[in-house]
Amino acid sequence: MERLKRRAAPLAALCAAGLVALASCEVGQAPPRRQVSDGDPALGRAAFGKYGCGGCHVIPGVDRAAGRVAPPLGAFSQRAFVAGVLSNTPDNLIAWIRHPQQISPRTAMPDLGVTPEDARDMAAYLYSLDPG
Numbered sequence: 193m194e195r196l197k198r199r200a201a202p203l204a205a206l207c208a209a210g211l212v213a214l215a216s217c218e219v220g221q222a223p224p225r226r227q228v229s230d231g232d233p234a235l236g237r238a239a240f241g242k243y244g245c246g247g248c249h250v251i252p253g254v255d256r257a258a259g260r261v262a263p264p265l266g267a268f269s270q271r272a273f274v275a276g277v278l279s280n281t282p283d284n285l286i287a288w289i290r291h292p293q294q295i296s297p298r299t300a301m302p303d304l305g306v307t308p309e310d311a312r313d314m315a316a317y318l319y320s321l322d323p324g
């Protein structure tokens with residue numbers, strides 16, 4: 193019995209440490225989920241052409257998306273920020289695509305009237321790109 197107790201103590205300490213680590217993760221440090229669960233990357237890929245995103249951005253895998261006006265959008269899942277101002281989460285990326293000037297009033301990226309569905313699908317496509 194005594195022996196058992198002695199062996200159990202370090203285990204309990206480890207569990208407690210694990211719990212503490214988990215709890216602190218949940219408070220502020222959880223890594224963003226860089227996936228759009230209900231987005232369709234194939235539809236997103238087609239939507240870039242509809243809005244002319246490729247006139248300003250290089251978007252790997254999208255026809256004629258070779259613009260050099262704005263940052264290339266390859267490996268987007270690896271970015272820490274969206275446009276340098278928002279952390280890179282699905283909701284923030286969608287918000288940026290829909291209304292960039294609400295987020296950065298002086299940005300050169302125009303509000304192109306992107307629908308919520310198209311923004312969601314485009315975000316899904318961007319996150320599906322090879323991290324490189």
Ligand code: HEC
Nearest residue numbers: 243244245248262263273274275276289296299300301304
């Ligand atoms: C007229 C040029 C132009 C068009 C068209 C345009 N953008 Fe942009 N976009 C920009 C510029 C400029 C930036 C950099 C903004 C900033 O940092 O303030 C940007 C930034 C971005 C970013 C963030 C990039 C990063 O490195 O964090 C994403 C994502 C993005 N655009 C997606 C799109 C999508 C999707 C479309 C089409 C719906 C689109 N853009 C159309 C000019 C454009």
